[in-house]
Amino acid sequence: MAEIDGARAAALALVGDVTEHGRLMSEVLEQRTRALEAPDRARAQRLAIGTLRWMDRADRALGPFLRMKPWPEVHNILRLAIYEIHEGGTPPHAAVSAAVDLVRASERGAGQAGLVNGVLRNVQRADAWAALPVPRLPKWLRKPLLKTYGKAAVAGMEDAFAATPPxxxxxxxxxxxxxxxxxxxxxxxxxxxxxxxxxxxxxxxxxxxxxxxxxxxxxxxxxxxxxxxxxxxxxxxxxxxxxxxxxxxxxxxxxxxxxxxxxxxxxxxxxxxxxxxxxxxxxxxxxxxxxxxxxxxxxxxxxxxxxxxxxxxxxxxxxxxxxxxxxxxxxxxxxxxxxxxxxxxxxxxxxxxxxxxxxxxxxxxxxxxxxxxxxxxxxxxxxxxxxxxxxxxxxxxxxxxxxxxxxxxxxxxxxxxxxx
Structure with missing residues (x-):
């Protein structure tokens, strides 16, 4: 089995803490990254933040190629790879290979390596990323904001949320x-x-x-x-x-x-x-x-x-x-x-x-x-x-x-x- 990249593994754990357990990154960041050297700690945080920032668009890109929702950890591995390929500057072959390594090391998802490899390559071939909408807020928040500020303002907010802030x-x-x-x-x-x-x-x-x-x-x-x-x-x-x-x-x-x-x-x-x-x-x-x-x-x-x-x-x-x-x-x-x-x-x-x-x-x-x-x-x-x-x-x-x-x-x- 290939050696797992520590920063990617920590980023995956952070994304899981948020999406599966409702924890804020500030609550778990030190715990998840304490074993890493400073550059890898920063990289893990950057990967997790980017994956969460672009998660809605990643799910839209993945949707046509998933017949059913995968295990949460496998889903997050796919999201992380999609972010790396399209927004994180990682060469596609390296991101796909890393995703396959992560899923093989997963307790529940170990048998999903073929799925992960195939889905990610299908997403690449579809080449639809740039045409997808800016990531949208979850409905629980988007709905009251639309009521308060209107469509144009919320669209502008979502544009702002998709960009790395100064x-x-x-x-x-x-x-x-x-x-x-x-x-x-x-x-x-x-x-x-x-x-x-x-x-x-x-x-x-x-x-x-x-x-x-x-x-x-x-x-x-x-x-x-x-x-x-x-x-x-x-x-x-x-x-x-x-x-x-x-x-x-x-x-x-x-x-x-x-x-x-x-x-x-x-x-x-x-x-x-x-x-x-x-x-x-x-x-x-x-x-x-x-x-x-x-x-x-x-x-x-x-x-x-x-x-x-x-x-x-x-x-x-x-x-x-x-x-x-x-x-x-x-x-x-x-x-x-x-x-x-x-x-x-x-x-x-x-x-x-x-x-x-x-x-x-x-x-x-x-x-x-x-x-x-x-x-x-x-x-x-x-x-x-x-x-x-x-x-x-x-x-x-x-x-x-x-x-x-x-x-x-x-x-x-x-x-x-x-x-x-």
Whole structure:
């Protein structure tokens, strides 16, 4: 039996964790790749992400040549090979040979080597890949997005999800200078955008803490908060810490709070790398009791993360609509807690990296009905690079189909409240 390529085997296991067991890649990545050297770890992750990103189109390509659905592991081997051949740059003969080796090593699929070889060669001969539609979202997500945004917008989102996203950086100062130095460009909202594929830790400025990785959309909530030097600001649910760094860079007196000790350790590391300070608190936001209220609170609430699918194509394959009801209830509770933690006259920024209105606009309407002294501050959302039609009655709605000519952005919702 041929020796199995470790990176491919790890990628196959990762895809199976997502499609068969409903696990997110972030939950299993370390476990599945710890035995690999760094280059193979990166390759396994790249193969798994690519396979999941193009899975819908791969299934369409395979459909005419499968009389019945194969075992899940065999199906994923076929998907992995199809991705490698058509999008991953692997020579077809090498991808087919590797797929046959994987299936021969499979417990249940060992007798399917001939099927895998024949199906993949039939797909190659059909040569229909380029004519197939862009991968579509699963029905559980596509249907509500169509209802909310319409066909053209969802088609644009699916185009964005099919592309490898660029790398965005928030810089302490001199965005144009850093864009020139790193070979990138400045987005309309002031982030530095680089082409995908860069090794982050090897880039100039990383060791010096001159910048941090943060999607351009994710950088806007802190800008909407408009932190001022010396203000006491609470970053509620702070990990992974990009917004904490923005607030600290503006000179605010920042308290960064999150329930995860592991994730907050990363926040502390990034603060240290960037030469900035904040009080780092590991606690449950719903029971956290400071000695006095804050001038402002930034609440980036736990959410479905459906706005980040271009970076995390595993999410719509691992999750389903019914998974998010507890998160929606938690968002409302956290918003109520943010009100009690904010001093009179202070402001609250509520945001989620979600495309679902239940986690954005509907939460705003519900909060306003629960708290008569709470009002919206739409003027705070008039930021550089923001189109006026992105701002609705409840807040700023960012979508992955925006900026298609420069690589899109994550989906986000941002609202700014004032507390009476």
């Amino acid at each position: 790398l965005d950086l928030s810089v302490k100062e001199d965005a144009p200078g850093w864009a020139e130095r790193l070979g990138g460009r400045v987005t309309p909202t002031g982030s530095v955008r680089l082409q995908p594929g860069a090794q982050v830790t090897a880039l100039p400025g990383y060791d010096d803490g001159a910048w941090w990785v943060q999607d351009a959309a994710a950088a806007l909530p802190a800008r909407a908060l408009n932190p001022q030097p010396g203000e006491r600001i609470l970053d509620l649910c702070a990990a992974p810490g990009g917004k904490t760094l923005q607030l600290a860079a503006a000179g605010a007196d920042v308290t960064a709070l999150d329930i995860s000790e592991t994730r907050m350790a990363r926040v502390a590391q990034n603060l240290s790398r960037c030469g900035m300070a904040a009080e780092v608190v590991v606690a449950d936001a719903l029971s956290y009791a400071p000695d006095r209220p804050f001038d402002a609170v930034l609440l980036d609430a736990p959410c479905s993360a459906t706005g980040t699918i271009r970076r995390h194509p595993d999410l719509p394959r691992a999750k389903a609509a019914q998974d998010f009801a507890p998160l929606i209830a938690l968002q409302a509770a956290l918003l109520d807690r943010a009100v009690t933690l904010t001093a009179p006259g202070g402001r609250i920024v509520y945001c989620t990296c979600s495309l679902l209105p239940e986690e954005g606009e509907a939460q705003v309407d519900a909060a306003l009905s629960r708290h008569p002294g709470l009002t919206l501050d739409p003027g705070a959302l008039t930021l550089d690079g923001i189109a006026s039609d992105w701002i609705g009655p409840q807040g700023l709605r960012l979508r992955p189909d925006y900026w298609p000519e420069i690589g899109g952005m994550d989906g986000f919702f941002v609202a700014v409240f004032r507390v009476a």
